[in-house]
Amino acid sequence: MTTNTTTKKHQPITPRKQPLRRCVGCGQMKDKRSLTRINKSKEGVINIDPTNKQHGRAAYLCLDHACLQKAKKTKGIERSFKCAISAEIYDELAKQLEVVL
Ligand SMILES: [Zn+2]
Numbered sequence: 001m002t003t004n005t006t007t008k009k010h011q012p013i014t015p016r017k018q019p020l021r022r023c024v025g026c027g028q029m030k031d032k033r034s035l036t037r038i039n040k041s042k043e044g045v046i047n048i049d050p051t052n053k054q055h056g057r058a059a060y061l062c063l064d065h066a067c068l069q070k071a072k073k074t075k076g077i078e079r080s081f082k083c084a085i086s087a088e089i090y091d092e093l094a095k096q097l098e099v100v101l
Helices: 065-074 076-081 087-100
Strands: 020-022 029-031 035-040 046-048 057-062
Touching: 046 087, 057 065, 057 076, 065 076, 065 087
Parallel strands: none
Antiparallel strands: 020 029, 035 046, 035 057
């Protein structure tokens, strides 16, 4: 006796995988959308890129001043961009973080 049960498996709707990026402050892997993109342009200008569309190298940071402070301490952004980050740039990033927040 054959039981012909057609069990249709419900395919769970999987949300599109968002790329994970590591925060240069706390080092946690997070959804790209919940991080601030810090961009370094070809000209070497470092700024926060709220549009996520600027060209150049990118480092990611949580929308959190604590992470910026950590990044400053551990030189996470320096390591990411392979260049020195001056105090003015950190100040500028802190200001821009406030705008983003
Ligand atoms: Zn973080």
